[in-house]
Amino acid sequence: MQFDSLIAMLIIGAVAGWLSGKLMKGRGFGLIGNIIVGIVGAFLAGLIFPALGFAVGGGxxxxxxxxxIGAVILLFLIGLIRKG
Incomplete structure (x- = not known):
């Protein structure tokens, strides 16, 4: 992974974390926490989804x-763990 792609993944993950926080109301961790969850969700989605054959295109x-999608799934799983 090159430095440029790492920076792009961090920015896209931050946007995805913010967006997933808006979609999953009541399950978020605040702005900074959701951005971190988005970055982790983007990383996980980048690893898992291609292996499953799930792709939404390029760009x-x-x-x-x-x-x-990865961040929403991660927020859902974290919410399940927090309740248990």
Missing amino acids: VIASILHAT
Whole structure:
């Protein structure tokens, strides 16, 4: 992974974390926490989704959508763990 792609993944993850915080009301961790969850969700989505054959296309919008799905799933799983 090159430095440019790492910076892009961090920015896209931050946007995805903010967006997932808006979508999952009541399950977020505040702005900074959701950005961190978005970055982790983007990383996980980048690893897991291609292995499953799930792809939404190319480009920035598709990457944000991909990372947002990963962040929403991560927020859901964290919410389940916090309740248990």
